[in-house]
Amino acid sequence: MSSAVPAPSPRVWSVGALCRAVADTVDARFNPVAVRGELTGCSRPSSGHLYFSLKDASGQIRCAMFRRAAGQLDFVPRDGEAVEAWGRLGVYEARGDLQLVVERLTRAGQGALFEQFLRLKAKLEAEGLFHAGRKRExxxxxxxxxxxxSPGAAALHDVATALRRRAPHVPVLLAPAAVQGAQAPGELVRALExxxxxxxxxPLDVILLVRGGGAIEDLWAFNDEQLARTLxxxxxxxxxxxxHETDFTIADFVADVRAPTPTAAAELAARPREAWLDELDQSEGVLRDAVQARLDAAAMRLDQAASRLGRPLGRIAQQQLRLAxxxxxxxxxLGTGLERERGLLAAGASGLQRAAQARLAHEERLLQAWAPRLQRAAGRSVERGQHQLDRAALRLELLDPRLVLQRGYAILTDPEGHAVTxxxxxxxxxxxxxxxxDGDIALQVQARP
Structure with missing residues (x-):
């Protein structure tokens, strides 16, 4: 009778060592790993980490996405969404749970679309469709x-509201088109055409191409190559x-200006009416001040001219005084010269009669010789005085207020005889x-302007 060979005893593991061994095996066998499934149990505590599970009809796995990776998401994960997760599979040794540490998370199918988006973007960028030099202000x-x-889109209401508030005077031409679905790219191209x-x-100075937010599949019509070339x-x-602000499409890169939202697009296209009205008010004030300054300067020159015309008598009196x-x-x-000569003759007669007679004879000869010259000098002096007097009289005549009155002007005086200026x-x-x-007229003031 043969004896049975005893089975070898299994190795006895500590719990921690077994978890580490399983973790090492999983890491070497599977990582890195990509998993597709449905989100469930999504939670995002204040730490910023994201916790959820991925499930399908036959299984479920716990997932953790730490704050750095979660902060780069371009959508908000919600229960029931189909997603693709890239990361590393491991064992959470504290609980012995199998866990996927997710490094990148996208909606299902988004990965292929994103690759297609990048290829088209690189192609059009190489052709210069995104170049800053072709952008217009x-x-x-x-x-x-x-x-x-789309006529039924919320973006239409947002844009219309913003334009009605900021620039109600600017006409808006709506070219309706689908903004989602297989037919959308063709309709968008025809609307632009x-x-x-x-x-x-x-007159048409700007075109707004708008749509509300959504997933990459919802916005895919704006990543169409024909639409990009039409833009x-x-x-x-x-x-x-x-x-939204985090969404980017090929249309954004081709357009002259990218706005983060449809409302922002409307605000960029139309400056507020109040800003224009403020500038008009400021310009009106500047023009009004300039006109008033010109009027004041003209009035001052008129007052100065009137004051000069109002004092001709004073200048005439001054000239008459100088002539007198x-x-x-x-x-x-003349009188002083003659008296001096006569005194000399009288003094000579009282002393030496001969000398006086001789002196008298000599003086008489001198007097006879100088008399014509004195008369001529006096005549010339009188002529010069008369000439100056004639010139002053002519200037006085030119300043005569009656000449001004003969041209249709009038001099107003009050009952006391004061000039009204x-x-x-x-x-x-x-x-x-x-x-x-030709005379005076009595007037009475009816009203003052």
Whole structure:
């Protein structure tokens, strides 16, 4: 009778050692790993980490996505969404649970779409469709705005509300098109083409291409190559407002301006009406001040001219005084000379009669010789005085106020005889006298302007 060979005893593991061994085996066998499944049990505590499970019809696995990786997500994970997760499979030794540490998470199918997006982006960028040099600036005051979006989209309401608030005076031309689905790229191209044709016959300075947010599949119509090339040949600047701020499409790169949202696209295209009205008010104030300054300067020059015309008598009196002084000086000079000569003759007669007679004879000869010259000198002096007097009289005549009155002007005086030079110096009902070229007229002030 043979004896049974005892089975070898299994190795006895500590719990921690067994968990580490399983973790090493899983890491060497599977990692890195990509898993597709449905989200369930999503939670995001204040630490910023993301915890969830992936499941399908036959299994479920716990997942953890730490804060750094979770912060790079371009969507908010929700229970029931189909996703693809890339990461490393391991064992959480504290509980002995199998766990997937996720490093990248996308919606199911998004990976292939993203690769397609990157290929088209690189192709168009190499052709120069994204170059900054071809981007055009928007007009501050557009004459017309083209709008391409779906008539039933919330983006249409947002854009219309913003434009109605900021620039209700600017006409908006809507070119309707689907913004999601297989037919959307073709409809978007046809809508843009219709606006391009309209821009040749009516003012159209900017086109808004807008759509609300969504998943990459929802926005895929705006990653179409034909749409991108149609945008590139737009005759007017295009503003792309597709999705949310974190969403990027090929249309965003081709457009002249990218807006983070449809509302922001409308705000970029139309400056607020209040800003234009403020500038107009400021310009009006500057013009008003300039005109008033010109009027003040002209009024000052007019006052100065009127004051000079109002004092001709003073200048005439000054010239007459100068003429009188000159005439008196001439008479005094002649009289003094004759008296001096006579005194000398009388003094000589009392001393030496002969010498006096001889001196008298000599003086008489001198006097006879000088008399014509003195007379001529006096005549010339009188002529010069008369000439100066004639010139002064001519200037006085030119300054005669009656000459001004003969040209249709009048001199206004109050009852005391004072000249009225300013409208502010009279009151309604006051009596005035208007001196004309041929007489005076009594006036009464009816009203002051």
């Amino acid at each position: 928007l007009r501050d005051l557009p004459r017309g705005i083209g709008l391409v979006t 219709s606006l391009y044709a309209l821009s040749t016959s009516q 590139a040949r737009s005759p007017v600047p295009v503003v792309s407002g597709v999705g 002084r000159a005439s008196h000086s001439l008479r005094m000079a 300013r409208a502010a110096g009279v009151q309604p009902g006051q009596a005035l006298t208007a001196s004309l070229a």
